[in-house]
Amino acid sequence: MNPYLWFATSALVICLASCFYHFFRLLEFGKPQDYSKPLGEITPAVKYSFTRAMDPRKKESAFLHLPTYTAGIIYHLGTFLSIALFTMFWLKYVPSGWFKLIIIGFLFLSSICGLSILVKRIIKKNLRTLSNPDDYISNFLVTAFHFITALTLVNNKLFPVYFIAAGVLLLYLPIGKLKHTVYFFAARYQLGVFYGRRGVWPPKQEGF
Amino acid sequence: MEKLTKEKIKQGLEVLDAGMDGKLFTHLNSCVHCGLCAESCIYYLAFPEGKFIPATKVDLISSIYRRYITFTGKVVPGLVGARKLNDETIVEITDLFFGACTMCGRCVPHCSIGVDISYLVRKGRQMLAKMGYVPESLQSTINTALKTGNNMGITEQEFIETLKWLEDDLRFEVNDDTACIPLNEKGRNIIYTLNPREPKFFPLSISAMAKIFHVAGESWTLSTQMYDATNYAYYSGNHDEAGIITQYLFDEIQNLEAKTCVLAECGHGSRAFRWEGPNYLKKEYPFEVITSVEILANYIREGRIKVDPEKITECVTLHDPCNLARTGGIWKEQRYILRRSVKNFVEMAPNGIDNLCCGGGGGQLAMSEYNERRMKTGELKAEQIRKTGAKIVVTPCHNCVDQLTQLNITFKLGVQIKTIAEIVADSIVPQDQKVISKNESVEV
Ligand code: SF4
Ligand code: SF4
Secondary structure, eight states, X not given: OOHHXXXXXXXXXXXXXXXXXHHHHHHHHOOOOOOXXXXXXXXXXXXXXXXXXXXXXXXXXXXXXXXXXXXXXXXXXXXXXXXXXXXXXXXXXXXXXXXXXXXXXXXXXHHHHHHHHHHHHHHOHHHHHHOOHHHHHXXXXXXXXXXXXXXXXXXXXGHHHHHHHHHHHHHHTTXXXXXXXXXXXXXXXXXXXXXXXXXXXXXXXXXX | OOOOOHHHHHHHHHHHTTTOOHHHHHHHTTOOOOOTTXXXXXXXXXXXXXXXXXXXXXXXXXXXXHHHHOHHHHHOHHHHTOOOOOHHHHHHHHHHHHHSOOOOOTHHHHSSSOOOHHHHHHHHHHHHHHHTOOOHHHHHHHHHHHHHSSTTOOOHHHHHHHHHHHHHHHHHHHTOTTOOOOBSOTTOSEXXXXXXXXXXXXXXXXXXXXXXHHHHTOOEXXXXXXXXXXXXXXXXXXXXXXXXXXXXHXXXXXXXXXXXXXXXXXXXXXXXXXXXHHHHHTSOOSSEEEEHHHHHHHHHXXXXXXXXXXXXXXXXXXXXXXXXXXXXXXXXXXXXXXXXXXXXXXXXXXXXXXOOOOSOTTTGGGOGGGHXXXXXXXXXXXXXXXXXTOSEEEOSOHHHHHHHHXXXXXXXXXXXXXXXHHHHHHHEEOOOOOOOOTTOOOOO
C-alpha cells in the first residue's frame, strides 16, 4: 500500500473507531427514566422527526434562509458524494466519461457552497460571535476536501494530496463539530421520543 | 451576586456530570452554530443581537460542558470554544438563562439539527439553582408556595370566604339552590386545581368552571388545603423544591381519594405536574391527570354540556400557551371548543404548536428585573393580536392572561382577555340539573 493511501486508511480506521466510541457512549448513558403517562406514541413520532418534520416548508431555519439552506443541502450532498468517491478510490475504481464530468461539476458547486457558508460566518457579526475556531476549521476542511476531490478527478496525479486531505479531515472529524455526523441522528431520535410521548408529533388531525 | 467558589462550581457541574444521560449528552454535542434558529426566538426578534440567538444559550452550557467534561475541551479549550465557569460567566449565564429565554421551545422544531434548546436552558437553570443563583424575585414566589402551599400565600380562611360568595353567585346564576362548590369531599371523581391568581384576582374563572361542572352533573371537589396547580420551582430549576411542591398536591389527591386530577388553565402548572411531576417524585401517579381544556372538550363531544355559539358573536382569537400546546400536546382541544362556542373564531399567525410565546413564560412574570424585556418581547404577541382584529383573546393559562392583560393596556389593544372556561360558561345552554351525591361517580 502506498504511504498516502496508508495514511488515509489509518485515519479512516481511527475516525470510525472514534465515531463508534461516541455512539456507544450515547447508548451507555441510556435513556432518561420517564415516569409520566404518555399521551402519544413514540414510533410514529420518531418517523415524523426524520421525515415530515424536516420539510423545509415547516422549518424557519430553511424557509427564512433559503440561499443558506440550499447551499447547506448542496454542501452536504457534496460531502456524501466525496465519501462515496473515497470508498471508490480506495477500491481502485475511478469514474470516467460523462459520469465523471457530472461529479466534477457537482463537487465544484458544493465547494463554492461550502466557501459561501464560510464567508458568511466570517462577515456576519452575529455568526462570528457564535463561532469558535473549530467552526472555521471544520468548514474549511470539508470544503477543501470537496475541491481536492474534484481536482483529483481532473488530474489523477493529485492522488497523494487527495489522500493527505482525506486523512486530515478524517482525523479531525471526531474532535470538533463534524461529529454531528453521529449526533444529528441521535438528536432527531430524541426529539421524536419527546414530542411523541407528549402527543405533539405527528400533529393530530382536527377533532383530536 | 454571591462570589463563585470551588464548591459551587462542583455542585453546578454535577448536573452535567452525575446527571448525564443519553438525551443530555446528545443535545450538548449537537449544535453546529449555523445560527439559523435566530428568527424563531422572540428575544432575537425583539432584540436582534448575537447574544439573543438561541444557539448562544446552547453554547453557554455546552461550552462549560466541553471545558470541564470533555477531553478536547480540557486539552485545547480555545479550539472548541470551551469556557471556564467564573464570576463573569455566571453573570452572563444568569442573565441569559433566566432573563432571555422563556423556555417556550419554539426554536426547537425549527432548529436545523433538532437540538432541544429549551431543555438545555432548563439544565442551565438547574445548574444555577444548584450553585445558588436563582433570582431572588423568583425564589420568593417559590418560598411562599413551600411555606403556605400556594404561591400567593392565600390563607385557608380567605380562600373559603371567596369560595362561599362564589357559591352564592353560582346558585343565583344557575337558579338552583342546590348548586354548590364542593370542598374537601372524599371519593369524588374529580379534584379540581387552581392557579392561586384565580381566588386572588380572577375569581370569575372559578365560577365559570363551577357552573360547567354543575351543568355537566360532575362529581367534583376542591381542596381548601392544597389546590395550587403552579410550580415555580420548575422554572428555577431546583428539582428538590419542585419535588416538594409536587408532593403537596400528590398527597392531597391521595388524601381526598380522587380518581382524576383536573389541572386548572395553567400552562406551566400542567407541564410541571403532569409531565415533570412524576419524574420529580420518581414514580408513576396512581390517578389520572388531565387538563381542564381536555375535560371541557370531552363534555361538549359527549353531549354532557351544550354550547350555543350565538351567545358570543364578537370576533375571538386564541393564544396557545407554549407549555400546554408545544410541549403538552393540547392544541386541537381548545379549537374544538371555540369553534363550537363562539360565532366568529379567527386564528392568529403563527398558531398552535408554532405559536409565539406571549413573553410571560419561563417565570418572567415573577422576575420583575426583566420587566422591560418582557414587555418588548410581548409586543410581538400584541401585534399578532392586533392583526386578527379580534375583540376577545382567549387563552387557557392564567400566567398568559396576566401577560396579555398587561400587553392589552400597554399597547392599547382594546380587547377582553378570557379563559376557555369563561367562554364555555358564557355560551353554555342551561340543562336540567341532576345533583350528584357524594358516592356517585361519573366516568370522565
Ligand atoms: S439552528 Fe440548531 S444547530 Fe443551528 S445554531 Fe441554532 S441550535 Fe445550533
Ligand atoms: S426556548 Fe423560546 S425563548 Fe428560549 S431560546 Fe428558544 S425560542 Fe427563544
